[in-house]
Amino acid sequence: MSVSSLLNRFRSASAYPAPSESLSLSQLAPSILNLTITDTPEQWALYESLLLSTLRTADDTSARLILQRLSDRFGNDNARIMALQGIYDEATATNQSQLEEVLKNYTEVLKADPTNIPIAKRRITLLHHLSKKSEAISALTTLIDLNPTDAESWSQLAQFYFEVSMYPQAIYCLEEVLLILPNAYNVHARLGEISFVVAEGLNGSASKEVVEKLEASLRWYLRSVELCDGYLRGYYGIKMVTGKLLDSKISAGHRTIPEEKVNKLNSIATVQLNDIVAGSEKGGKGFVGYDSAEVSAAKDLLAATS
Amino acid sequence: MAQVVGQQILRDPALFYWILFPITIVMILTGVLRHYATLLLQSAPKPLEAKAIREQKNYLHGINLRNNANQIPLSSFASRKSYLVQAFQSGSFLKDPDAKNKPPANPMSDPNGMDAMMNMMKGNMMMIVPQTVIMGWINAFFSGFVIMKLPFPLTIRFKSMLQSGVMTRDMDVRWVSSLSWYFLCLFGLRSVFTFILGNDNAADQTMAQVQQMNPQANTQQLFGPGQDPAKMYLAEAENLEVMVQHEFVLDGIEDRILARV
Numbered sequence: 001m002s003v004s005s006l007l008n009r010f011r012s013a014s015a016y017p018a019p020s021e022s023l024s025l026s027q028l029a030p031s032i033l034n035l036t037i038t039d040t041p042e043q044w045a046l047y048e049s050l051l052l053s054t055l056r057t058a059d060d061t062s063a064r065l066i067l068q069r070l071s072d073r074f075g076n077d078n079a080r081i082m083a084l085q086g087i088y089d090e091a092t093a094t095n096q097s098q099l100e101e102v103l104k105n106y107t108e109v110l111k112a113d114p115t116n117i118p119i120a121k122r123r124i125t126l127l128h129h130l131s132k133k134s135e136a137i138s139a140l141t142t143l144i145d146l147n148p149t150d151a152e153s154w155s156q157l158a159q160f161y162f163e164v165s166m167y168p169q170a171i172y173c174l175e176e177v178l179l180i181l182p183n184a185y186n187v188h189a190r191l192g193e194i195s196f197v198v199a200e201g202l203n204g205s206a207s208k209e210v211v212e213k214l215e216a217s218l219r220w221y222l223r224s225v226e227l228c229d230g231y232l233r234g235y236y237g238i239k240m241v242t243g244k245l246l247d248s249k250i251s252a253g254h255r256t257i258p259e260e261k262v263n264k265l266n267s268i269a270t271v272q273l274n275d276i277v278a279g280s281e282k283g284g285k286g287f288v289g290y291d292s293a294e295v296s297a298a299k300d301l302l303a304a305t306s
Numbered sequence: 307m308a309q310v311v312g313q314q315i316l317r318d319p320a321l322f323y324w325i326l327f328p329i330t331i332v333m334i335l336t337g338v339l340r341h342y343a344t345l346l347l348q349s350a351p352k353p354l355e356a357k358a359i360r361e362q363k364n365y366l367h368g369i370n371l372r373n374n375a376n377q378i379p380l381s382s383f384a385s386r387k388s389y390l391v392q393a394f395q396s397g398s399f400l401k402d403p404d405a406k407n408k409p410p411a412n413p414m415s416d417p418n419g420m421d422a423m424m425n426m427m428k429g430n431m432m433m434i435v436p437q438t439v440i441m442g443w444i445n446a447f448f449s450g451f452v453i454m455k456l457p458f459p460l461t462i463r464f465k466s467m468l469q470s471g472v473m474t475r476d477m478d479v480r481w482v483s484s485l486s487w488y489f490l491c492l493f494g495l496r497s498v499f500t501f502i503l504g505n506d507n508a509a510d511q512t513m514a515q516v517q518q519m520n521p522q523a524n525t526q527q528l529f530g531p532g533q534d535p536a537k538m539y540l541a542e543a544e545n546l547e548v549m550v551q552h553e554f555v556l557d558g559i560e561d562r563i564l565a566r567v
């Protein structure tokens with residue numbers, strides 16, 4: 001197989017591959033490593049993806065070899081290679097103290113060169129992994145102060161804040177992502193999710209504030225399906241939120257969206273979810289790429305509400 | 307001016323093999339050599355220091371907010387606006403806040419600018435040195451030879467282009483002198499280099515000239531050497547301040563979705 005077809009295989013894999021998928025990718029290692037090195041950007045991108053796959057499947061010898069070839073080509077002091085080396089060290093660490101050692105290493109690198117963004121990001125991830133959440137958040141805010149136009153940092157910070165239940169901060173961060181990537185429909189849906197969680201957590205389920213939050217959540221979800229037809233999470237969210245809004249406990253007086261519209265939106269979401277569930281079960285054209293867990297969740301929701 | 311039709315010049319066929327081919331081959335080889343020499347001489351762009359990155363990215367942050375303000379609710383926009391305007395005006399993102407009121411430094415004394423200039427110098431040297439040498443070589447060995455006849459007629463205007471080095475007024479324009487063959491090679495080998503070395507090669511001089519035209523295009527410097535970041539920040543703060551119109555894209559979204567089905 002050629003480099004580009006192999007690379008396409010890696011690119012078409014999902015962001016969070018299932019173990020079987022990782023294994024099949026990782027088993028490509030011998031055939032990729034036996035290809036002659038042509039020194040093209042594609043080949044090095046392929047090496048990078050393969051490194052991550054082999055580490056996922058604990059094929060440490062291949063990973064070592066890949067890393068060796070990468071650092072032979074680009075040098076040990078290349079920021080990206082340093083981060084890959086860090087990932088390797090983290091993956092092969094067997095106990096807590098070895099991880100702490102890696103962390104110390106990162107801190108030292110950053111002291112020498114605070115602009116080493118890949119290492120800074122590795123350090124934040126490792127801090128979070130070692131359950132030093134507040135340290136991770138403060139390190140990430142320092143990074144964002146350095147570069148506030150990096151969508152990845154902002155969305156990661158949103159996730160960190162969400163985990164410690166600081167919802168307004170999480171929403172702020174996701175809004176920053178939207179300022180950088182205004183058409184990111186998944187970020188819109190995420191804002192809907194967080195607003196929904198906020199509404200759920202508020203006391204007094206019929207208060208004006210709850211309705212406000214629920215409607216905000218509904219609008220974010222609607223925007224996400226406006227940007228991306230057939231976005232399962234978006235329709236799922238619309239169905240959830242409209243169901244809550246139609247709940248008899250919520251007084252109609254606080255609503256800004258009239259009940260008939262909410263009803264209509266609810267039925268639109270139901271129709272769309274039915275389509276998606278039926279289509280992806282049949283494996284129809286245009287229904288590929290849906291996460292099977294998400295599809296079955298949608299199926300459950302449909303079954304619960306009908 | 308009298309033109310003789312069907313002019314015949316008796317040439318030794320060896321002229322063809324011993325001038326035309328050597329010049330062409332030497333030109334191609336020089337191009338390849340120049341490509342690799344340029345690659346060797348190029349120094350990697352110096353990474354920016356943390357404060358410079360911060361200065362540039364925060365400026366972009368302001369621009370992002372201005373461009374995509376409609377994506378976020380009014381209250382979020384207003385709070386960001388007031389924060390950024392205040393920070394931009396006080397100059398807290400500047401690389402050195404003390405230099406705010408000083409006149410901009412001489413661009414020649416900026417070490418980053420010096421780097422870029424040094425690179426440009428190297429590139430120029432790589433162009434000039436081989437060209438001078440080859441030009442001298444051709445002049446010394448092959449000047450005055452008529453090496454071939456073009457298979458199509460040309461107007462008199464081409465005489466100076468095709469017959470440089472041969473001072474014969476009445477000769478047909480279709481005859482090409484060796485020096486002119488050199489010039490044709492110089493400007494016409496581009497596709498050959500693309501074929502040998504790939505698309506972004508440094509062998510061809512026209513490419514280098516294009517790059518010299520806009521040296522700013524491929525550097526990572528957002529603020530040019532002569533620009534004052536403090537002034538740009540103040541201008542951006544003003545741009546943000548005068549933004550009064552805000553149309554949240556989520557307003558009326560439910561009607562848009564309902565209208566779609």
